[in-house]
Amino acid sequence: MKNLIRTVAFVLLLASCSNDDNLELVAFDNPEVSLNIPSDFPELNSAVYNNLPTQYGIELGEKLFFDNKLSADNTISCSTCHIQKNAFSDHNKKAIGIENRIGLRNVPPIQNMAFMQFYNWDGSKLKLEDQPLVPIITHEEMDSSILEVIGKIEDDEDYIELFYKAFGDEEITPDRIYNSIAQYEYTLISSNSKYDKVKRGEGETFTEEEAQGYAVFKEKCISCHSTELFTDQSFRNIGFPLNSNSEEAGRSRVTGDIKDYMSFRVPSLRNIEYTAPYGSFGQFATLKDLLDYLSNGVLEADNLDPILKDNDNRISLTDEEKNNLISFLKTLSDKEFIGQ
Amino acid sequence: MKNSRRYLLISLIVLGFMSCSDDDVPVANNVTLEFNNTFEDNTIVLGDATSSEATVHTSDAGQVHHFSELKYVISNIRLIKEDGTEIPYNVNDLDKGATVVDQSKEATLQYVLSDIPSDEYVQIKFGLGVKTELNNLDQASFPDFYAVAGANDTQMHWEWGTGYRFTKIEGFYDTDNKELSIHTGSTIEGEEGSYTQGVDAYRDITLDLPTNAIVGSGSPKIKIKADFDYLLSGNSYTITLVSTTDITNNATPSAHTATEMMKFVDNIGGNGDTDITGMFSITAVEN
Numbered sequence A: 001m002k003n004l005i006r007t008v009a010f011v012l013l014l015a016s017c018s019n020d021d022n023l024e025l026v027a028f029d030n031p032e033v034s035l036n037i038p039s040d041f042p043e044l045n046s047a048v049y050n051n052l053p054t055q056y057g058i059e060l061g062e063k064l065f066f067d068n069k070l071s072a073d074n075t076i077s078c079s080t081c082h083i084q085k086n087a088f089s090d091h092n093k094k095a096i097g098i099e100n101r102i103g104l105r106n107v108p109p110i111q112n113m114a115f116m117q118f119y120n121w122d123g124s125k126l127k128l129e130d131q132p133l134v135p136i137i138t139h140e141e142m143d144s145s146i147l148e149v150i151g152k153i154e155d156d157e158d159y160i161e162l163f164y165k166a167f168g169d170e171e172i173t174p175d176r177i178y179n180s181i182a183q184y185e186y187t188l189i190s191s192n193s194k195y196d197k198v199k200r201g202e203g204e205t206f207t208e209e210e211a212q213g214y215a216v217f218k219e220k221c222i223s224c225h226s227t228e229l230f231t232d233q234s235f236r237n238i239g240f241p242l243n244s245n246s247e248e249a250g251r252s253r254v255t256g257d258i259k260d261y262m263s264f265r266v267p268s269l270r271n272i273e274y275t276a277p278y279g280s281f282g283q284f285a286t287l288k289d290l291l292d293y294l295s296n297g298v299l300e301a302d303n304l305d306p307i308l309k310d311n312d313n314r315i316s317l318t319d320e321e322k323n324n325l326i327s328f329l330k331t332l333s334d335k336e337f338i339g340q
Numbered sequence B: 001m002k003n004s005r006r007y008l009l010i011s012l013i014v015l016g017f018m019s020c021s022d023d024d025v026p027v028a029n030n031v032t033l034e035f036n037n038t039f040e041d042n043t044i045v046l047g048d049a050t051s052s053e054a055t056v057h058t059s060d061a062g063q064v065h066h067f068s069e070l071k072y073v074i075s076n077i078r079l080i081k082e083d084g085t086e087i088p089y090n091v092n093d094l095d096k097g098a099t100v101v102d103q104s105k106e107a108t109l110q111y112v113l114s115d116i117p118s119d120e121y122v123q124i125k126f127g128l129g130v131k132t133e134l135n136n137l138d139q140a141s142f143p144d145f146y147a148v149a150g151a152n153d154t155q156m157h158w159e160w161g162t163g164y165r166f167t168k169i170e171g172f173y174d175t176d177n178k179e180l181s182i183h184t185g186s187t188i189e190g191e192e193g194s195y196t197q198g199v200d201a202y203r204d205i206t207l208d209l210p211t212n213a214i215v216g217s218g219s220p221k222i223k224i225k226a227d228f229d230y231l232l233s234g235n236s237y238t239i240t241l242v243s244t245t246d247i248t249n250n251a252t253p254s255a256h257t258a259t260e261m262m263k264f265v266d267n268i269g270g271n272g273d274t275d276i277t278g279m280f281s282i283t284a285v286e287n
Helices: A002-017 A021-028 A046-050 A055-065 A133-137 A146-153 A157-167 A174-186 A194-199 A208-220 A287-296 A319-330 B002-021 B143-150 B261-269
Strands: B028-039 B064-081 B086-089 B099-102 B110-117 B119-128 B167-173 B178-184 B189-191 B194-197 B203-215 B221-227 B280-286
Touching (some): A055 A157, A055 A174, A157 A174, A208 A319, A287 A319, B028 B203, B064 B110, B086 B110, B086 B119, B178 B261, B203 B221, B203 B280
Antiparallel strands (some): B028 B110, B064 B099, B189 B194
């Protein structure tokens, strides 16, 4: 009944505007927003084509992303853990959610999601639209449920209007929530780092150190951290210190395959300067720590990646190489993306 | 006018009853499924680490163990007539056709199927777990089952997999009572016929009834035994539990790393191929 009154009111509202032709157009128009696809980026995930971002879909998704109402006690939003100035990650070792509960893993950045074929450290989700329900219901994250969320927003005038504008009627459904959040995330594209500008010939050049770091990178890192996203999106065990939580099995908790035990999706290295600590549960405080570890030798495992196994379980690096690598990695920082 | 319609209705109802009254069978009746969770022939008593009442069992590998928590999901229930016709019981509605059997809650050990067409049934099929099409924690479609499964004392939501836990077993093993924690659930992704990744932990169980269940004037009870001896000593695997995360020595972690989950799934739910009963059997049909 309430809905009906609301709909009638809305129609009346629109009707009352209809003297003004322009306004009427605005009210019903929800244009597609084309993604700014950087050159040489990998293929889009095909799910994007089924959920193409629209002006109001994005706006709604952004509002939801920043809304504490998505958590049981209205204290945690997606943006609590996915903070823009950290390239939408945070600075905790493991995620901290509702009532300071500590999760299993480190918060990954949310960037260039449209080009990823697997989500989360273990690739458990293949479509971004399937992802938002996880934090909403997870005990250590938001500890809510989708109907609880809908219950909290369905009487909010701003949401009613946005659902109407985004989807043509004001019905609030779980799928519309997931889709709009994903649409917003699709727009979070980072491609304006110094590295990009050098590559595009926009007047910037690498310093000597950065150039040498890039050379080391191409020699020792690019077999995994490849493509313009700096990940080949494969799953590998590279012998990082193990998470002792019995829930953790890496990729094998998805595939049930022992060969995937403690393998993780190769992370993108874009904006790595802003996403410390590093590793699937924040094992490394700094890039230097991580490179020291790789260079000193990693944990042995049956399924240790051959690139390490065939090289004495290490990627040996001199101090100079480490410094140069870090300089290069910092050229992947995109100030515009983190809003600075 | 209103009154006369009411009279008509009453007389119709009375007529309806009268026509049945000389021993005619109703068109449908209840069937009760009664679950008895055992170690071989002993009904399981739950208990904490030092409990003296808990039923202790020894696996084929020689490990003593007992449980403090024992839960599993039954769904997709079908009764099969003599001519092979399947009568599905709300198989696409988790609110009406799925249940969490919880050893700590007496009431959950009986599940009443209502409105089963009067007939003789020779076989029952059901799922241990939730079939993939319905296994997405769709609270909007099935709020009741979502609530039952997600209750604080039940915890059958598999959050990261956005599906249901199919079994949740907590307990202790070896004489020093190390913790065991075995959870199962599906991670399968994609559409049927073209799955893209993950494992399917749903198991379809088929059990012949030792005597026909006669639904009609009577409402039979089918007694189902779930023998958790199979968990560690099943048809598929003889499992030795270890507490380390070292899974290279062919032993199975006692906690839910999921890597070795399918061993437990095949043991209690069958491998879906040569074994379609797993730990389940029918001990009796009471007509």
